[in-house]
Each structure stands twice: as structure tokens, then as C-alpha cells.
Amino acid sequence: MNGPHAAFDLGTLDRLSQGTSPIHQLDPRAKLLVTLAFVVAVVSLDKYAVADLLPFFLFPVLILARSGVPFRFVARKVAVVAPFAILVGVFNPLFDQAIVLRIGEFGVTGGWLSFASILLRFALTIGALLLLVATTSVPALGRAAERLGAPSVFVMQILGLYRYLFLLVGESQRTLRAYRLRAADGGRPAWRIFAQILGQLLLRAVARARRVHEAMLCRGFDGELRLMGTLRFAGRDWTFLALWLAAFIALRFLRPAEMLGALVTGGAQ
Secondary structure (H helix, E strand, O other), rough: HHHHHHHHHHHHHHHHHHOOOOOOOHHHHHHHHHHHHHHHHOOOOOOOOOOHHHHHHHHHHHHHHOOOOHHHHHHHHHHHHHHHHHHHHHHHHOOOOEEEEEEEOOEEHHHHHHHHHHHHHHHHHHHHHHHHHHHOOOHHHHHHHHHHHOOOHHHHHHHHHHHHHHHHHHHHHHHHHHHHOOOOOOOOOOOHHHHHHHHHHHHHHHHHHHHHHHHHOOOOOOOOOOOOOOOOHHHHHHHHHHHHHHHHHHHHOHHHOHHHHHHHHHOOO
């Protein structure tokens, strides 16, 4: 099934996370904390703060440059889920028609500004999360989250979901391939047939989950998550964490875009 495979592209993300760039070699806890701080700083800005969001693109751009993750890969994945952000804000221009900004004689309503703000926040946050997963393996992120105090049950669910998404995608591909081999035209299934295929996938997933749970119990699983490997903060990890946290605080509260605009307008006068 090409759709889910193209949407998640789990194999590519997994291969990218095994890189050897300076970003890949950082402690996953440092990267996780920096990414969470970035997301909080971005989403906490005012809904009309379009100009204040632009300097935050410095973070994903520098991470892309230092990690070697292909820009086209990240841009393509952001574009795949962009319709959800568009759906969230597409009606803002209709409901918020108060003019909050004037460019010469042209007035910009608050609805258009908030719509643009939603799109920018979406691109920033999803891009940062994609870069986090593309530079840090999911098991390493799970280990980092556990060390930072995340509930063990939550970490175990995330790791299990990631592991068995590969199986689900593979089972979906085999089921769709079997249908096409048996179908007269070999094309896409009708909605009624597609619903039956989804039902079969659900039944197979439940059966597979039961077998996996029984296999884990046979191997001594007692509900406690045991992750191999140790994590140690080095000097570069502290530097990475401190510099980016300071940068996010400065971008969030000092608002350099407004300061630059004030300087430009003051100099023009």
C-alpha cells in the first residue's frame, strides 16, 4: 500500500537517524529538550505575530545544514500534512475581518494574519519534530524520555507503536497486492471493498498483537521497560542546550523583528 508507506516513510527516517553528523552524535536528551523548548516558544507567540515567527526558522535551517538531512525530504513530509493546518485556519479570514495592519493604503485583516501565523507555526513545529526523529533513533528518544522522567508505560507504548508500524505497513501492502492480483481490472478497490480490507487488517492486527503479547510473556516480560545503553552529557551537549535555550528566550521575549522594524522606520523618519 503505497499511501501509508509514502506518508510515514519509516525506513527512510530510520536510516537517516543512523547518520554520523555532529547533530546525530549529540545526547538525545539535549536534542529532545531543545526541540520541546523550540515548540513551546513558537506556539506561545501571539496569534498575529507573523514577523516574530520568521527568526525561528534559524533553528531548523542550521540543524539541516549541520545534520545533512535532505531538505527535500523534510519539505515533502511537511507538505503531506500541510492540508490539516490549512483546514484549521482557512476560515479565519471570514470570521476576523478587523484590520490590524496597514501597508500603505492596503489593509490586512487579523484573519489573514492569524491564518499565516498558523501555517508558519505548523511548518516550524512539524519541521523541528521531523528533524529530531531524522537525527535521533526512536529507541534513543525513548531512552532519553525515560531518563528525563517520562512515564515508563508511555515510553513503552511509543516504542511498541513505532516497532509494529513497520509490520502494519507491510501487511497493508501484502493485502492490497493480493486484491490487485485477484481483481479483474487490477485498479484501486471500491469503497465497499476498501472497507472490507480495513476490517481484515483490523482482525489481523488484533491477532498479531495477541501473539506478540504471548511471545513477550514467554520471554519474561513483566511490564517493566529495560533499555540498553547509557547516556552521558558531554561538554558539547551542555553547549548545544544552553545556546539554543538562550536563543529561544531571546527570540521569544526580545522580538528582534519588532526591534528591527522600529529601527528601520525610525531611520526612515
